[in-house]
Amino acid sequence: MKSNDVGIIGYGSSAYEKGVSQPTFDYLADAAATCLDSAGICKSEIDGLALSSFMAPPDNAVTLSEYLGLELNWAHVFTAGGAGPVVSILEAVRAVESGAANCVLCVGGDGRTMADFRNMISRFTKAIGNYAAPLNFGGMNGFFAMVQRRHMHEYGTKREQLGRIAVDQRTNALKNPQALFKKPLSLDEYLNARIIADPFRLYDCPMPASGADAILVAPLDKARPGKGVRILSGHQRHNHLPGELSPIQGGWHSFREKLFDEAGLSHADLAFVQAYDDYPIMVSIQLEDLGFCKKGEVGQFLENNTMTFDGSFPLNTGGGQLSCAATAGGGGLIGTVEAVCQLRGEAGERQVANARTGLVSGFGMVSYGHGLSASAMILQKAGS
Template structure:
């Protein structure tokens, strides 16, 4: 696919999140509405300003984007339902910008979330798609832990990656989460805590896994001249890629490697120019693979890279500055947007106790949609403080 620059006058005007909880009696529509309402307040806009909507939610069917718009009292001229799992929310922002550029909408609410717990997650994964329903579950598919345990073991044996290296991600992100009152897991964690945690699916242990929860995240996309003074966030570049590498079981790479060069070229920047990274972190190994595939280190060198850097918000390589899903929790499809809202928070300099000093640009990466033996979808955007 050839590069086509995103328009520089359209970007993110505001963001919003709900409080994450382990269990809730709230319906999904309430979580989506609360995140959307917070994003509107952040953007200084009214509900009547919204004429486009994009939704990411595994639990939405049999409803869809249009029926949700009905429940929210919106009358959109553009509606989009994400298809890429945890990569879908980031991709929805790219699609929203294109829709505004084409004149299909002026102001788009991009929202993602779900309302499930651990049991709900297991039920979801058993019926995630025909490949798992027909060929995974009947043969003892134990969910994502087993799948990514294989990926992690393969990476360790292929490149010599150590659990101590991957543990740096969990430990430093927990340090970030301690400055985030919205994170569900804020207790202290040491590398020994990580290494000695309960085994889940060898070599995956407890602190390699996300906590399923309920919640939602949202951003508002529109013309940057409508953003509150000094608060607009420009999307310099963005791409998505699905089912790469095609047919490979338990791959140690993803679609990021296909669009990485275009992503940086379009932005006129490189990996060293990123002041933070918000990477989809369903497991530390997948955050590590994104670090490699997005060019922050060579393939197979992520172990030494992690050992040489600190991933805290004030460290040498700020990663998932709010704690990421590993410490905040994973609210289903909303896990694909938590990095985006955190990035916008950082670029608006609203990070409070976890603010990256003088942050002006960063990268957000999405990943998701488990297929037969591998995740199918990837996405990334590079963002910049518009002022």
């Protein structure tokens, strides 16, 4: 390992809550503290800060630095919704490599009530506020229900197949002490839950929660022995397929070959995948677009695999947003936190055997019927 290699040297999370008990900045501070503790780094060493939060504005990364008592050379605020935290980490790596910063804290999360959530969704973009909200569009559930209906119509994808994602992620969550969901979920319960936006039912949708996550980016020679994580490759794509409503292909398709080529790995080399899971259908589209199966064949892929941490295709091994916590600004970061935890061998009962490489993907910035942003990166345990 070269001394000037840059990667991830720490990770952490606040407690997750179904309601809200403190301001957003307090959740972010809690996550930052656990992250620094995992890295063994004092906060005085941090000179870069990347913030992913929907509830923070009009505050931003600079005002958060004031709250945390940090003096910065570099600051960044996400712009791509649930794809943004992965992008923030990639930008943090570039900042350290260029010398713009020495040690960057990437934090994401929100404290929000259901009223906060509804207000945020209705004002998410000008397009939604002006053209969808006045028609009582019912939030993102309605948008992505149409995506699922289209995928089912064009490829014969079945709810029984998609439900395997939700069921297996719940199994993973039961091994995660921080997960909000504590009861097993059966496929029958998934299939027969109350309708939210046909064909979506209750367990297709993540429950809004409060909390935060954090990642620390720095030269890998600052990592505790055996605890560094290298970023082998990473890419982003925005407004893929311009103008198309309810698309069943995302931006991952445009960069998947570069992603794996630059990492020097094949799909079979990965020990796990942490995919942005606002809905099982979007996880499925990511699996197709990233090349784990051909377009339209994800239903059979899900039937052929088990997505639990000890299964044939470990997926969202901490439970993801569907069964651990969906914290808005932290939603795109929870997968990276889980990935680093796995690669450091610190996942306890849900530890994936021989986890040395994994993929994290992000998705977000939904506008008028179109998820605009996709991101992904491939991680490896340093020294592997």
